[in-house]
Amino acid sequence: MSIPPPRNEIAAQASKSTLQRVKSTGDSSHADHLDSSDFPEGGVTAWSTAIGAFLIQFCGAGYTCSYGVFQDFYTRTYLRILHHLRLRHVSDLQCYSWIGGINVLLTFSVGLVSGRLLDRGVFYHVMKIGCLLQCLCLFMLSLAKPNAYYQASLIFLSQGIGSGVGIGLTNVPSITVVSHHFQRRRALVMALVMTGLSTGAILQPIILNNLINGRLGFANGVRVSAGMISGLLLIAYLLMHTRLPPQPQAISYTRVLRNSWRDRPYSCACLGMAAFEVGLFFVLFYLQLDSRLHGLSKGFSFYSLTIFNTGSLSGRLTAGVVSAYMGIPNTVIGCSFISSAVIFSMIGLRSEASAALIGVSYGYFSGGFIALISPLISYLTPEDSDIGARIGISFAMSALTFCLGAPICRAVLTSHYIWWRPAVLAGVSGSCEVAFCFSG
Incomplete structure (x- = not known):
């Protein structure tokens, strides 16, 4: 009959096990993944x-993806910024493209800061500030008036x-906080969360x-939208x-960047995603216009x-x-290809x-690609x-x-609206994305 170990030895082993688990959960330098049993995979x-x-x-990225409505409205009926700036070599449409371009740049690049703050445990403060700022700026947008330079600055x-x-x-x-609750179902749940972007981009x-x-007009219409x-x-x-x-301890972005760019699959995935954005937002911003x-x-x-x-x-x-x-x-490569x-077929839009057909088909496969961006990064990240x-x-x-990419597409489009040029540019950028994925 075996003799059980002393009680103090059992306590020491339990303490050691607990310490290892805390390290794997909170220490960014620890390379071990959390065990799948540590994730609830469901629950309220x-x-x-x-x-x-x-x-x-x-409400966030979905609203950003609705900028094509503002692009069309500003271009045709609202502002004449350049009349006040007297910049004859730049078109109004280029100025409006920069408004949407800066919005998207900040929407995704601020994630460098907010993602780090999440890891540092200030999730609720970040969310509170971000939600309040978004609401405030939407109500400020409703105060803008047409045909005045200072009002154009307010819009910007x-x-x-x-x-x-x-x-x-x-x-x-x-997006990242979902990974706190799911591991085995993480790709599926993240993809479902990303459908919020498409749902917002459909309805908004x-x-x-x-x-x-x-009947409400620009000011009251934006206020109603801001209230919702x-x-x-x-x-x-x-x-x-x-x-x-x-x-x-704070995440060292120097360390993360150094390890990331030594990781060939991850670096190729990032370069491929960057190339894909040119084509995606060309369709998103210019399809309505x-x-x-074209007389539709x-x-x-x-x-x-x-x-x-919808696609x-x-x-x-x-x-x-x-x-x-x-x-x-494999799914990412198929969707991007x-x-x-x-996107080349936009040349024949008549x-x-x-x-x-172009909207549904491109929307379907680009949507599949976008839904798997976060799961792909999670899949390629060795440390949770x-x-x-x-x-x-x-x-x-x-x-x-x-x-x-948005202003470059606008420059290639020119003031004569030669639509095949930006379509070719966007299609080539998508092809580069496929090449990067295969290289990884």
Whole structure:
């Protein structure tokens, strides 16, 4: 018969085991993953957090993806910025592209800071500041008046900079906090959370087009939209909860960057995502304007972004399921390859049928790609403690590419609206993304 070990030895072993678990949870230098049994994989708190993150994506990145409505409205009916600036070599459309470009740049690049703050345990403070700033800037946007330079500056500061920072503070933490509750189902739940972006991008263009271009007008329409966003953000803030303890030491971005760029699959994935953004936001910002200028009906043009985002929502919903069978990397490569092929077809956009087909098909496969960005980064990250930092780095690179890509597409488009040129540029950038994925 075996003799049980002394009680003090059992206590020492238990203490040692507990210490190892705390280290693996909170120390960013520890390379071991948390055991899958440490994640609840469900429950009220976990699913309420996922729902809250869904609403954050709906109100944040979903609103950003609705900028095509403002792009069309500003260009045709609202502002004449250059008349006051007297810059004849730059078009109004280029100025409006910069507003949307700066907004997207900040939406994703601020994740470098907010992702780190999440790891440091200040999730609730970051979310509170980001939600309040986003709401404030939307109400400030409603104060802008047409045909005045200082009012154009107000639009740039509120919609371009302020709203971008606010959304950026909530974007990466809302996605990353899901990883606190799920590991085995992480790719599926993150993909479902990202459908909030598509849902917002489907519904909000309809709402904004009917509010801004309807009886309410720009000011009251934006105020109604801002009130809706404020209520949803409050609900989202109350639903989300963290679970893992904060890290005792700040993440060294120097260390994370050094380790990341030595990681060939991760670095290729980041470069591929950055290349993909050029084509994605060309369609997102210019599909409605392209439809209008090709003589398609006003009603159809207003719903062109909704058609695109409906396809994107379908792609995001199915991406998590498909990746469970094909694998996340293979699904990403397939979606990016088909997306790059579809975008070349914008050269032939002439009718409502062609615009609808392009919108649905490109939206579906680009949506599948976007839904798997965060799961892909999580999949390629060896340390759970670095997920927030790595997602922030990849988002910042993508945002920088877009900020430069949107004005470049506008310059290639020219004031004569030669649509095949930016379509080719966007298609080539998508092809580069496929090449980077294969290289990784």
